[in-house]
Amino acid sequence: MIYAVTGSTGAFGSLVIQRLLDFKVPASSIVALVHNQSKTAHLVNLGLETRLADYDQPSTLDRALQGVDRLLLVSGSEVGKRLRQHTNVISAAKKAGVKLLVYTSLSHADTSVSPLAPEHKGTEEFLKTSGVPFVILRNNWYTENYSTDLKQARTTGIIEAAVGTGKVASASRSDYAEAAARVLIGEGHAGRTYELAGETWDYNALAKAASEVLGRPVVYKTVNAAQRTQSLMAAGLSQDAAGFVVALEQSIEAGSLAQAGEDLEKLLGRKPKSLTDGLKASLELT
Numbered sequence: 283m284i285y286a287v288t289g290s291t292g293a294f295g296s297l298v299i300q301r302l303l304d305f306k307v308p309a310s311s312i313v314a315l316v317h318n319q320s321k322t323a324h325l326v327n328l329g330l331e332t333r334l335a336d337y338d339q340p341s342t343l344d345r346a347l348q349g350v351d352r353l354l355l356v357s358g359s360e361v362g363k364r365l366r367q368h369t370n371v372i373s374a375a376k377k378a379g380v381k382l383l384v385y386t387s388l389s390h391a392d393t394s395v396s397p398l399a400p401e402h403k404g405t406e407e408f409l410k411t412s413g414v415p416f417v418i419l420r421n422n423w424y425t426e427n428y429s430t431d432l433k434q435a436r437t438t439g440i441i442e443a444a445v446g447t448g449k450v451a452s453a454s455r456s457d458y459a460e461a462a463a464r465v466l467i468g469e470g471h472a473g474r475t476y477e478l479a480g481e482t483w484d485y486n487a488l489a490k491a492a493s494e495v496l497g498r499p500v501v502y503k504t505v506n507a508a509q510r511t512q513s514l515m516a517a518g519l520s521q522d523a524a525g526f527v528v529a530l531e532q533s534i535e536a537g538s539l540a541q542a543g544e545d546l547e548k549l550l551g552r553k554p555k556s557l558t559d560g561l562k563a564s565l566e567l568t
């Protein structure tokens with residue numbers, strides 16, 4: 283059985299490869315698919331074959347997927363280009379006869395009001411009609427998304443956001459990655475869509491957890507969209523980038539990431555890391 287992982291130089295892909303090795307998948311059975319072959323030293327040191335697989339260049343995908351049985355498609359990082367990129371990978375997987383494609387999507391991608399949802403929804407729809415056996419892993423937020431807020435709170439004691447009383451059911455990237463590795467090597471998952479999430483918390487709970495991790499008082503400051511845009515721009519974001527962050531936060535206020543569930547715990551066979559432990563780990567990584 284040959285397993286391949288896209289984005290394997292990235293944070294998520296690297297963790298999945300590490301978990302596959304932890305689960306005793308031989309290095310000779312894992313192909314690390316990379317966007318940039320100058321970043322592969324650590325993968326080669328692990329004994330893995332690396333292959334160029336650029337989501338924007340279908341010919342690289344056709345070559346990269348030769349002989350691959352099971353593929354993890356880690357969603358791309360270029361918002362706006364991703365639907366085309368993902369459909370390129372799925373089409374190449376179909377041509378190569380991939381027997382299972384596992385795709386990392388977003389919480390409730392089919393109904394979510396998140397500005398990130400349409401590309402994931404489009405990918406899921408394309409995947410379902412592609413004829414390639416699939417599993418969809420709808421990941422909630424990474425807890426690591428808050429590491430910048432945490433660093434700022436270390437000096438300011440404030441976590442600011444335009445999410446009102448919105449809630450998030452984040453989990454650590456490493457837990458989502460372990461779940462992905464388990465699904466990739468496991469049986470009985472084809473055709474399933476999993477909603478992967480951790481415990482649900484609001485931003486007052488986030489501030490409380492940040493206080494614990496930083497060892498100083500931290501409070502949540504709720505602001506409206508205009509105030510938030512202004513302060514993000516004052517911190518150096520472009521108007522477009524600030525607008526995007528605010529749109530994400532407003533979708534959180536609307537409940538797009540609020541739903542916890544048991545799928546992640548079931549796949550892991552244990553409780554996912556708590557918010558506090560996830561925040562602690564994210565600080566250790568930076």
Ligand SMILES: NC(=O)c1ccc[n+]([C@@H]2O[C@H](COP(=O)([O-])OP(=O)(O)OC[C@H]3O[C@@H](n4cnc5c(N)ncnc54)[C@H](OP(=O)(O)O)[C@@H]3O)[C@@H](O)[C@H]2O)c1
Pocket residue numbers: 288289290291292293294295316317318321335336337338356357358359360367386421422423424427
């Ligand atoms: N749920 C969440 O909270 C959350 C948060 C952030 C991201 N995400 C999603 O999860 C994905 C993985 O996250 P991550 O933290 O691992 O991101 P990351 O560290 O930025 O990794 C992204 C990977 O994708 C590769 N890549 C980028 N463009 C590509 C292309 N055109 N063709 C092939 N590979 C390409 C990158 O390679 P290079 O570095 O060489 O370009 C890198 O290996 C992201 O891409 C995004 O879709 C989810």
